[in-house]
Amino acid sequence: MAASSTPGPPRLRRTAGDRRAQLVRIGLELLPTTPVQELTIDEVARRAGISRSLLFHYFASKREYYTAVTRAAADFMLDHLLPPPGTSPEEQVTGMLDRYVGWVETFRESHLAFVRGASGGDPWVAEVYQETRDRLVEVALTALELPDDARRRQLVLAWFAFTEDLVGSWADEPTMSRPELLELLRDVLDRLVR
Amino acid sequence: MAASSTPGPPRLRRTAGDRRAQLVRIGLELLPTTPVQELTIDEVARRAGISRSLLFHYFASKREYYTAVTRAAADFMLDHLLPPPGTSPEEQVTGMLDRYVGWVETFRESHLAFVRGASGGDPWVAEVYQETRDRLVEVALTALELPDDARRRQLVLAWFAFTEDLVGSWADEPTMSRPELLELLRDVLDRLVR
DNA sequence: GTAACTTGTTGAGCGTTGCTCAGCAAGCCG
DNA sequence: CGGCTTGCTGAGCAACGCTCAACAAGTTAC
Numbered sequence: 001m002a003a004s005s006t007p008g009p010p011r012l013r014r015t016a017g018d019r020r021a022q023l024v025r026i027g028l029e030l031l032p033t034t035p036v037q038e039l040t041i042d043e044v045a046r047r048a049g050i051s052r053s054l055l056f057h058y059f060a061s062k063r064e065y066y067t068a069v070t071r072a073a074a075d076f077m078l079d080h081l082l083p084p085p086g087t088s089p090e091e092q093v094t095g096m097l098d099r100y101v102g103w104v105e106t107f108r109e110s111h112l113a114f115v116r117g118a119s120g121g122d123p124w125v126a127e128v129y130q131e132t133r134d135r136l137v138e139v140a141l142t143a144l145e146l147p148d149d150a151r152r153r154q155l156v157l158a159w160f161a162f163t164e165d166l167v168g169s170w171a172d173e174p175t176m177s178r179p180e181l182l183e184l185l186r187d188v189l190d191r192l193v194r
Numbered sequence: 195m196a197a198s199s200t201p202g203p204p205r206l207r208r209t210a211g212d213r214r215a216q217l218v219r220i221g222l223e224l225l226p227t228t229p230v231q232e233l234t235i236d237e238v239a240r241r242a243g244i245s246r247s248l249l250f251h252y253f254a255s256k257r258e259y260y261t262a263v264t265r266a267a268a269d270f271m272l273d274h275l276l277p278p279p280g281t282s283p284e285e286q287v288t289g290m291l292d293r294y295v296g297w298v299e300t301f302r303e304s305h306l307a308f309v310r311g312a313s314g315g316d317p318w319v320a321e322v323y324q325e326t327r328d329r330l331v332e333v334a335l336t337a338l339e340l341p342d343d344a345r346r347r348q349l350v351l352a353w354f355a356f357t358e359d360l361v362g363s364w365a366d367e368p369t370m371s372r373p374e375l376l377e378l379l380r381d382v383l384d385r386l387v388r
Numbered sequence: 389g390t391a392a393c394t395t396g397t398t399g400a401g402c403g404t405t406g407c408t409c410a411g412c413a414a415g416c417c418g
Numbered sequence: 419c420g421g422c423t424t425g426c427t428g429a430g431c432a433a434c435g436c437t438c439a440a441c442a443a444g445t446t447a448c
Contacts, residue, residue: 165356175344
């Protein structure tokens, strides 16, 4: 009734790809302020200007939706961190470390949201996160020119946890200079894997 | 109607304290299998053999309930980890480390659930977790006989993240002996705070 | 013993949210 | 024009958090 008397904005019809991309993008925009799993379908649909039902047309469940959002966030981060081709191993390590600190400084909220969402209990999200970390460990060990055994993997992964935590609190309250921080992190890593 | 024809178990009336304790205990039992925030009032009430309404009589909201459960879990862990009075500083440090590794080995699932719930997005739960860690940092720095400045705090907290991660994956796949693990952790901590 | 009072306890019901389904409507082809 | 695909919606269900008025099991006062 209201619809026929108030035509409203002309119904916009998008291609499947466009719509999916838009929905994921909205999820990414909401990430900094909302834990992934607490994104409400209602809110996302409202922002996209579509009905709840349509979202379920593209994502079979809420979980599938926020997993897609998480994956997009992970890919975004990987793109930012992975070393450009053709750099020396040493440059790769220092470069990644530097970019990682920069990343946390710049996308503080988003990064926290990602890390949190990851350990926040949902196995699907955790898996995406684990894949991302595994990928980074692989790249790091290659750049360090060290063999990739189980023990070293564990140590580098734990060092990631250390780094995430330290850079996070350091960004809140800088208790040392940026170069000092980078050197400390690098130093801990070196001692661990050798 | 059904109630009058089927008297069922005689309605048990408990004191307020008993009831609260029972509800928190049920929450703790559910913790290993369920992220705190996903505990459903229905499930808890069903296990306690009471109506949903009664739970809301004791806890004003679901959040208040699972925060109480989290706090109980944190207290439980602190009781286990804190050094007994009258031990030397050195014994305190090694003892806590040893007990912590044992803790993760024994209560693997529960501990993961606690850590996860903590970083899982809810500020209230995160606060309980932060208080717990702060408390541990304080004790650790005292035992190490080192001053308690902002920088050292950050480093010890980050070392906790490192330790949690490493002990967790080590428990899954032991890539070194237990004494080696303890020595490595202690070594990293020593180097960091000195 | 019973009336008054406190308080542990419940059932009915509301609003929100994840999810389903039957069907409308916009573009494309014959 | 008729038929087809497919983006899209509205109504509605089930589960969940939460409220509220009222009941009933103990306890105290007379």
